[in-house]
Amino acid sequence: MKRKLSLYSVLLVITIICGLLSRSSLIPMPQLISTYAGDTLWAMMLFWIFCCLRPKASTLTVALLTMTFAFCIEFSQLYHANWIDVIRHTRVGALVLGFGFKFSDLICYVVGILIAAVIDVILVHNMHKTYNKSIN
DSSP states (O other): OOOOHHHHHHHHHHHHHHHHHHTSSSSOOOHHHHHHHHHHHHHHHHHHHHHHHOTTSOHHHHHHHHHHHHHHHHHHTTOOOHHHHHHHTSHHHHHHHOSSOOHHHHHHHHHHHHHHHHHHHHHHHHHHHHHHHHHO
């Protein structure tokens, strides 16, 4: 079953807004959430992007693509050439590439991808049920 681009675009925008809010001081949050929510939501955002890029791919395929990409970005933080550190010190560079490797980020990515994958399975299953009902 093909994913609906409009639905996944909305999920992407909502996740981005939540991620930016998790990094701002606009909404006070408990320390645990403010520490780990951003990385978890970043991985969810990547999952929605891959859902949009590969709408016919299975949830497992999207999850593996997302995990591979997220882990590559995290491990790239062990590399500190001047040119990439200059990029990392920009707002967008910091949000996309991060600064330093943290094992806890890998755990956040796994959690975020698992949450998004569960949501995806539920959505795809419901779209499939709705589609089958409309045929019958």
